[in-house]
Amino acid sequence: MNNFKFIDGGVTTPQGFTANGVCAGVKAATSAAITKAIKANESPVIPNGKRDLALIACDKPCAAAAIFTKNLVKSDTIYVTREHLQNGTAQAVIVNSGNANACNPDGYEKASAMAKLAADALDIDENDVIVASTGVIGQPLPLSPIESGVNALKDILSKDGGTNAAEAIMTTDTVKKEWAVEVEIGGKTVTIGGIAKGSGMIHINMGTTLSFVTTDAAISAEMLREALISAADVSYNMVSVDGDTSTNDTLAILASGYAGNAEITEKNADYFTFLEALTAAFKEVAKKLARDGEGATKLLICKVSGAFDEQAAKTVSKSVICSSLVKAAMFGADANCGRILCAIGYSGARVDDVRKIDVSYKSAAGEILVCQNGCGLAFDEEKAEKILLENEIEIIITLADGDGSAEAYGCDLTYDYVKINGDYRT
């Protein structure tokens, strides 16, 4: 039985946190057309009405931790946030969409200025502000919409504003991503909530997303960091949309302590109860990210068991989820097992006996074995197609090498992925 349960809510559900999101005009101000208008000294068009600036705040400083993209090319927001989190404390998050503030000569100054704008508005220390950006790379970040946006936001921060914040961090996302879980720790009800964005440029190396998580658990910054890394490892680090990782990925968590549980300062039972809930929530986020992958029509879950060890299982499941050919076949509801076997074979994982691989497809419409002992079966094509026409497909791989198991999350490759990314900037 689980100690936790999912509840309606988001980043403002845990005690102490408020948030909101507004249309500040960053998106409008940085689209290629506008850049051109500015260059030509013409007046830029008005904002298109999409929210693009979010502020999340706590009424007191929180224990905080974050993990970031492993891409060598990083947005300066990451350098600024990393510095601000050195003391393990934060009180607010300011984040814009529409412009990644990456690969700009003045990126560091502008990321710092964003943090200062939020700090001044909230009357807190600028070192307690986490700053993040997402959007087009290599275009100057316009600060004036952020300044006016922050001023608007400080007056409307509320318990009801979490959904607007979730909306404000969306880029090519088609759905808002927010969630909350409740878990009992030491007799106290602890709440964890979060928002996430991510649709394209999603890959296994960290998770390639912006995600902001709040909790009222009492937990040290160090344990918060440990839990964050552990939970991300089997969730954010197991999801791929297109194999690309971005310059801006940030997964941050703030803990207010208002739940009143005995502070978690070591890996005791309370820690693992907290971790279990966090991990379950993050796995749901991973599925949300994959399901909303750019152009995706299907969520793919690749479950591997019987691998030599957990690492081999992870490597195999990720390889299958990342294969363009597997993804295109799933789009077409084509039960091609050759592509699965290929992706296992080139994964680089230790696979001791390729003549003992079984592969099944499973969905709400049933389950079908398509490969047994490494050989293709003459399966019922009609049944297979019916299974693959569902919008959530499990690819189940059974190896005979050991006890390792893992699951990875991905999506199909569709015409719309190409369409969305053929002309992203305009």
Place this chain on the structure above:
Amino acid sequence: MNNFKFIDGGVTTPQGFTANGVCAGVKAATSAAITKAIKANESPVIPNGKRDLALIACDKPCAAAAIFTKNLVKSDTIYVTREHLQNGTAQAVIVNSGNANACNPDGYEKASAMAKLAADALDIDENDVIVASTGVIGQPLPLSPIESGVNALKDILSKDGGTNAAEAIMTTDTVKKEWAVEVEIGGKTVTIGGIAKGSGMIHINMGTTLSFVTTDAAISAEMLREALISAADVSYNMVSVDGDTSTNDTLAILASGYAGNAEITEKNADYFTFLEALTAAFKEVAKKLARDGEGATKLLICKVSGAFDEQAAKTVSKSVICSSLVKAAMFGADANCGRILCAIGYSGARVDDVRKIDVSYKSAAGEILVCQNGCGLAFDEEKAEKILLENEIEIIITLADGDGSAEAYGCDLTYDYVKINGDYRT
């Protein structure tokens, strides 16, 4: 000045070799519809007229070498061919398309049987036959069309049949791929020719293709193997269409010695002259494979210089060529430099200073710098689009870390890639 020149021709251009290709009916016999008909005891439809069986032969045993896919899941043709090449000698190549003879319980027996059919027809030792297959994985290979096809082929092997052989190994290829070069070695004219197939499942780990190369050079099997590996390393190993590698990749070369040059048995000047011609030819094949990538409308060539070393340059160029986001942006003629910088950053290559990366796009329509010192430039969008609307695009990356340079070959990601692979088997 080059010692070699490209000439019209193919696999039968070098002295001693004949070939041909026929429609044996393997493709028809293994399509999903036919499998179904056979299962239901209905009569299968007649072959669809596409050539699917090729035979290449020399009038005497040749020095021979081959390299294969590194995928753990291999077609049995590879095990059979590897055994046959242990003595460094071969005299013929039999290859079918339409069925990969991979992931089948009886694959080894059938691959051996294919070799024996060819050997018997040519009255040569079956150990001197190279056997290869390409097509759908996991469906039983029908031997009877191959038997009748071989019987037809033995009577029509000719100097003019090379083009038919090139056609017979095509799968989703839209153009036949054959080539020939002439090079003077020790006062003698040496000819090298070849055929290749490959369109999807093309990736850097070996080249993911079937390619058969003939030459009349006198060269030992050992030196032939060295040259094959060296030339493939900067050509076949630098091309990617979709990041997937197949179970069947085979690149084989046969040398008849008829050119009459002093036999190359060590890495002397003659060896390097031969290698130079072979490498130039293989690079052209790599471009042909990428240009004909499934659904591709553009050839992409990523040229990296100033890298820490050659390995770093290779890793960076391959990462860029493999990025789905870069490929989709090129399809849409979108001069997004963020995707290039991202792909450099997550490549895993040693890049010492990401603030010193320059990126340009170049084509027949001109050249444009879009990123300087790691930062996006406000470039002329119209000029950039004009450059990217051409069908051969160079992505030029200049690093400031060292002397390493490399180039990699790829193609754009298009709606048609998804269409072709959404339902490959029917």
